[in-house]
Amino acid sequence: MKRLLLIGGGHAHLEVLRSAIQHPLRGSELLLISPYARHHYSSMVAGYFQGTYAESELAFDLVALCRRAGARFIEARAERIDPAERTVDTDGARISFDALSIDVGSDPVGTDTPGVAEHAYSVRPMTRAIELKRAVMTLEASSSICIVGGGAAGIEIALAIHRMTSNVFRGADITVLERDTTILAEYGNSVRQRATHTLRKLGIRLRTKALVTRVSHNEILLGSGEKLRSDLTAWLTGPAAPELFARSNLPKNAAGFLLVDDTLRAVDGSPIWGAGDCVTLRDFPRTPKTGVYAVREAPVLVHNLRAALGGERPRTYIPQPHFLALLNTADGKALLHWRSLASHSRIAWWLKDFIDRAFMRKYQKLIRD
Missing domain, CATH: 3.50.50.60 (FAD/NAD(P)-binding domain)
Incomplete structure (x- = not known):
């Protein structure tokens, strides 16, 4: 056999x-x-942060799927x-x-940067995302948050955290740090402009060409020698x-x-x-x-x-x-990018939510059938 x-x-x-x-x-x-006995759908993690989805709604039960498939699961x-x-x-x-x-x-790029393993949060695996959400909810109104990584994940989580903290107090001081010259490097200019406008309108700061060289429990050191206060650091860099x-x-x-x-x-x-x-x-x-x-x-x-x-x-x-790219902006809207088309609308959010839920149902129903 x-x-x-x-x-x-x-x-x-x-x-x-x-x-x-x-x-x-x-x-x-x-x-x-x-x-991990459960795999989580990364496209819905920002929605989990903002309270749109429960953890169970973005989870695939690998053990149950293996059992149905006649496969052996090895944790x-x-x-x-x-x-x-x-x-x-x-x-x-x-x-x-x-x-x-x-x-x-x-894996995220740069996890070997001094202090990242000890002091930075992530969203993978899901246990780390749950820890990050809990940590955000314990922050005080004057707290500073740094999101390292200006890709899709970093932008979505920055916006989701802003919404989370705005529901508790007036919102934390959030900065997105990207080592490249621009955020959302794989997207067109129109998407980047809309994302930048959305972030700045909410008071979220963007720093490009910002290479992080060290992380501590309340501070980030940049390659330029500049130090930034960071009561909570989320490490959401690109793929390694x-x-x-x-x-x-x-x-x-x-x-x-x-x-x-x-x-x-x-x-x-x-x-x-x-x-x-x-x-x-x-x-x-x-x-x-x-x-x-x-x-x-x-x-x-x-x-x-x-x-x-x-x-x-x-x-x-x-x-x-x-x-087709759809980014959750945590305001009941989403950024849509398809070829030369870019928009920021409620229709785009409805489309993203529909696609994500349909993807989940496709596999979750296999356990219930």
């Missing part, structure tokens, strides 16, 4: 489990390794992959595989390669991400596939690391894993050149 081993409970692996529920893998054993952290031996070392065992798929997302890859003999690009071909297979031909933020497409290396692409990769990954087990021909994946 061949063994298909999944590492991580990301978007694409949810689809692998859904496929196994609807069309069981005959003659194959399916295992999923994750340090452990993958520490090292050995392609030659076809094994994965976890924090408690060595597990062999015939085919391996990796969908573990990415998972540490797992640094410990594994895998084909990687210069940034350390798993390098895959157009079938989502490792470029060295190892029986290893991947999807989502943790991979870089060899032929499309500039593909943005957003959940939209993981969702589109999922059906191709499902087919190709089944093909590998059954000796069939794989399909190819070509990323779409554009994607």
Whole structure:
């Protein structure tokens, strides 16, 4: 019996489990390794902060999904992959595989910056997001908050925290720090202008070209030598390669991400596939690391894993050149970006909420059915 081993409970692996529920893998054993029994949908985390969603509304129960799929769930952290031996070392065992798929997302850039591990909050995993929300609610009116990272996550969380604190007092002193020359670097100028206007209208400060070199319990040190007061620091920087890859003999690009071909297979031909933020497409290396692409990769990954087990021909994946972006602005509206179109409206928020809830229902209903 061949063994298909999944590492991580990301978007694409949810689809692998859904496929196994609807069309069981005959003659194959399916295992999923994750340090977390529940996977949370990152697109709805800002809504959780502002009180729109309960934690359960953005959670996927991996244990229950595995049970329905006839898969074995292993609550452990993958520490090292050995392609030659076809094994994965976890924090408690060595597990062999015939085919391996990796969908573990990415780590935030700069987590090795002095003081980040001890003093900065994050939103991944969800336990860290819950801790951050609780910490925000204990702040006093005169508190200063620094959000490190001016990408979509940083902007959404900054706006959500502003709304949270405005409901308790007049709002905290919030600053967004971005080391690049602009916020929302992967978006068009019109979106950046609308986001900047929204932030500044609420009194949220933006600092670009602001490299953070040290974090303490109440202060941030910038590369320029300037010190900023920060009673609470949230570290929401862009994607960095998972540490797992640094410990594994895998084909990687210069940034350390798993390098895959157009079938989502490792470029060295190892029986290893991947999807989502943790991979870089060899032929499309500039593909943005957003959940939209993981969702589109999922059906191709499902087919190709089944093909590998059954000796069939794989399909190819070509990323779409554009994607619909919807950013929650925590005011009953959302920023919408599609090609050259940009807007900030209630309709955009309704569309985002509809899409997110529909995505959740697609997998949550598998447990209830």
